[in-house]
Amino acid sequence: MRAAIRRFLGVALTLIAVSVGVFWASANYVRRAQSEQLEPSPFVHLPVFFNARPIGVRELAAEAMQRIAHGGASARSAERQLARLGGAALPFILPALDSLEPNSRERVALALTPIALRMEVASREELADGAQAVLFWTRFWQDRAIDFRAASVRHLTLRLAERSIALRREDLVHVDTFALPALIEGLGDVNDVDDVARVQRLTSVLSHVTDLPVRSATTASVAEAQRTVETWRDFWALHGSEYTELDGPRRLAATFVETQYGKWLAAVLRGGLGRTRSGESALSVIRRGFATTSFLLLVGLGGGFSLGVLWTRFERRTTRIALRYASAVLGTALAAIPCASLVSLFSGGSAGLGSATCLVMATTAAWVSRHLAHSTISQGSVSPVVAAFSVSAPLGATYPPLVLSAIVLVELAFRLPGLGRTAALSLASGDVNAWMAASLALALATLLLRQTADLLRPRATASSALGEP
Amino acid sequence: MTEGLSPKRRLALAACAVALLILLAAVLSPLSPELRAYARGLQFAVLAGALIMAVAFLVAIPLGTLAASGPRAFDTALRFVCDLFSSLPTLLVAAVFWAWSDRTLGYVCALGALRGLEQAWLLRCEIVRLEAEDDAAPHSLGRTPLLAFLRLRLPAALGPLFVSASFSVAWLSALDAALTQAGLRPHAALPTWGLALAAPHASPLCAALAAGSIAVLTVSLHALFRPPRVA
Numbered sequence: 001m002r003a004a005i006r007r008f009l010g011v012a013l014t015l016i017a018v019s020v021g022v023f024w025a026s027a028n029y030v031r032r033a034q035s036e037q038l039e040p041s042p043f044v045h046l047p048v049f050f051n052a053r054p055i056g057v058r059e060l061a062a063e064a065m066q067r068i069a070h071g072g073a074s075a076r077s078a079e080r081q082l083a084r085l086g087g088a089a090l091p092f093i094l095p096a097l098d099s100l101e102p103n104s105r106e107r108v109a110l111a112l113t114p115i116a117l118r119m120e121v122a123s124r125e126e127l128a129d130g131a132q133a134v135l136f137w138t139r140f141w142q143d144r145a146i147d148f149r150a151a152s153v154r155h156l157t158l159r160l161a162e163r164s165i166a167l168r169r170e171d172l173v174h175v176d177t178f179a180l181p182a183l184i185e186g187l188g189d190v191n192d193v194d195d196v197a198r199v200q201r202l203t204s205v206l207s208h209v210t211d212l213p214v215r216s217a218t219t220a221s222v223a224e225a226q227r228t229v230e231t232w233r234d235f236w237a238l239h240g241s242e243y244t245e246l247d248g249p250r251r252l253a254a255t256f257v258e259t260q261y262g263k264w265l266a267a268v269l270r271g272g273l274g275r276t277r278s279g280e281s282a283l284s285v286i287r288r289g290f291a292t293t294s295f296l297l298l299v300g301l302g303g304g305f306s307l308g309v310l311w312t313r314f315e316r317r318t319t320r321i322a323l324r325y326a327s328a329v330l331g332t333a334l335a336a337i338p339c340a341s342l343v344s345l346f347s348g349g350s351a352g353l354g355s356a357t358c359l360v361m362a363t364t365a366a367w368v369s370r371h372l373a374h375s376t377i378s379q380g381s382v383s384p385v386v387a388a389f390s391v392s393a394p395l396g397a398t399y400p401p402l403v404l405s406a407i408v409l410v411e412l413a414f415r416l417p418g419l420g421r422t423a424a425l426s427l428a429s430g431d432v433n434a435w436m437a438a439s440l441a442l443a444l445a446t447l448l449l450r451q452t453a454d455l456l457r458p459r460a461t462a463s464s465a466l467g468e469p
Numbered sequence: 470m471t472e473g474l475s476p477k478r479r480l481a482l483a484a485c486a487v488a489l490l491i492l493l494a495a496v497l498s499p500l501s502p503e504l505r506a507y508a509r510g511l512q513f514a515v516l517a518g519a520l521i522m523a524v525a526f527l528v529a530i531p532l533g534t535l536a537a538s539g540p541r542a543f544d545t546a547l548r549f550v551c552d553l554f555s556s557l558p559t560l561l562v563a564a565v566f567w568a569w570s571d572r573t574l575g576y577v578c579a580l581g582a583l584r585g586l587e588q589a590w591l592l593r594c595e596i597v598r599l600e601a602e603d604d605a606a607p608h609s610l611g612r613t614p615l616l617a618f619l620r621l622r623l624p625a626a627l628g629p630l631f632v633s634a635s636f637s638v639a640w641l642s643a644l645d646a647a648l649t650q651a652g653l654r655p656h657a658a659l660p661t662w663g664l665a666l667a668a669p670h671a672s673p674l675c676a677a678l679a680a681g682s683i684a685v686l687t688v689s690l691h692a693l694f695r696p697p698r699v700a
Contacts, residue, residue, distance in 0.1 A: 014552050025565035336639040336687035371632055404558035409647050423561060424651050443556035
């Protein structure tokens with residue numbers, strides 16, 4: 001039992017390390033590869049693993065306010081940014097208005113006009129000049145500051161989620177984007193018509209406060225409502241920190257969460273291993289390719305290794321010199337001639353899983369037989385069964401990556417729907433979720449196969465014959 | 470294949486094979502651009518293969534020795550790193566190295582280090598096996614443990630490394646061809662044998678020459694790097 005737990009922990013730890021490694025790899029590949037061919041990840045602006053200075057709504061609002069207060073060319077973009085931040089920025093902007101000089105204060109108050117209109121708390125005429133705008137926002141904050149509390153907004157959202165009443169919707173519209181965290185949380189799971197109605201009510205508010213035309217129609221089906229919820233969750237994964245104050249533990253967590261790796265991990269934890277560029281769940285991509293790759297891997301590692309061991313025994317035991325030379329030349333040539341050349345030769349209209357399996361087996365057998373024939377590992381008596389099962393023995397570190405490479409190649413050349421093909425194509429196209437899912441599935445399959453082979457291996461004979469400690 | 474030959478003759482055979490290939494490349498190079506590309510591919514294969522072998526030995530010998538005879542934590546760490554790299558296709562790892570390194574030299578050195586890790590594990594296992602089989606031998610010969618290790622055990626354990634090293638050129642060309650065929654080479658086309666073997670519009674003559682040359686180089690290295698026989 002203890003050994004089983006240790007093995008399980010070992011696999012889990014290796015998978016975590018693999019996920020970090022392949023994520024770093026993909027980030028580097030995307031950055032260095034010819035970027036015009038790649039569609040950049042939406043999180044490409046974030047650091048890969050560690051964000052030393054995570055930015056929340058407080059920092060964004062303060063920066064926008066300073067730029068607007070100073071005026072000039074950059075003030076226009078700051079006004080747009082402030083309008084986008086909306087109600088979430090008000091708790092940081094309005095208390096700070098008094099600290100600005102009168103002209104700057106009026107500029108900032110006027111820049112808040114689009115927010116007031118969206119919140120439906122004032123008309124354009126009421127905010128026609130700077131002095132009026134300053135007076136309006138000062139009074140607004142005196143009256144409504146109490147509404148800008150997470151607990152009260154959550155309560156309002158729960159009430160709207162339960163039942164549709166115009167007044168409840170208005171209350172949420174009055175706090176604008178400040179309600180976004182509660183609204184996204186309130187979307188929940190979508191399983192029946194009641195959930196669809198809830199999503200319709202909440203997305204109506206979400207669409208209003210963000211000016212994004214993504215809402216669930218009253219006649220939407222469960223599947224359509226689920227897609228709408230997914231879209232809003234993607235939006236929140238991408239922009240959530242811009243509407244959230246990063247304070248205390250949240251700021252500490254943001255050093256990891258607000259990174260490319262953290263965003264990928266969050267998508268994985270949301271279920272389905274995230275979504276690929278085509279909108280499909282990465283888990284379904286894995287399900288589709290797992291059977292083909294597992295078969296090739298099993299045949300390549302198991303069959304190819306056994307064949308290699310048998311080949312070596314034949315070569316060693318045969319008394320005919322000519323046959324021995326022919327076997328050695330064939331083995332060396334097969335191992336030396338790149339698998340890609342053989343793949344090119346065989347990739348025609350009729351090539352399929354059979355040809356792919358033969359190629360993977362032949363390549364593996366050639367590599368293994370050359371190693372066994374000339375290394376001191378196998379000197380003495382090696383049972384083919386023992387050797388075939390001992391994939392975690394010394395050669396186990398050498399040839400699985402080559403077998404995996406051969407699998408990637410045959411899947412690409414013969415258009416087999418496997419994980420290797422998915423991994424290679426997604427790496428080339430910069431689809432991080434698909435790449436991560438395919439790589440981790442490949443790694444998991446390899447690790448499990450090695451662990452299983454190691455468990456099934458006859459121990460006493462194997463350790464003496466193959467150099468296990 | 471070359472069991473009956475002495476080390477000097479094997480070295481001469483390998484040198485003759487390489488010299489013959491260089492001569493062939495020099496003669497063929499002016500004839501056409503494809504053959505010039507083949508000649509440059511030979512240059513790359515020989516230089517990069519040698520560099521990969523050198524880096525791999527530099528990485529493998531200290532790491533493998535430390536893992537086998539040093540602290541247990543080191544052994545665990547090496548096993549973990551080997552597990553990590555052996556669970557991913559070399560093709561994809563090489564694609565990332567290719568994109569990561571600005572220069573070909575960096576790419577080749579990274580591949581050498583990767584190969585060194587695999588070889589370090591081979592060496593570690595071979596040393597452990599030899600120690601388990603013949604624990605009392607060095608003491609009975611009257612040598613100090615370190616001297617016995619350096620003079621007897623380490624040379625005896627280098628066999629798998631030599632075999633692995635003899636496939637370096639083939640391994641490099643296989644990876645290069647695979648990267649070309651998979652469309653994962655982000656850099657500008659470097660005239661390597663991988664391109665000659667797997668590029669869509671590669672000349673058949675050039676591909677045949679490249680494949681034959683890889684086989685000749687591998688057989689030569691295989692003959693040269695036979696595991697030493699230690700008494």
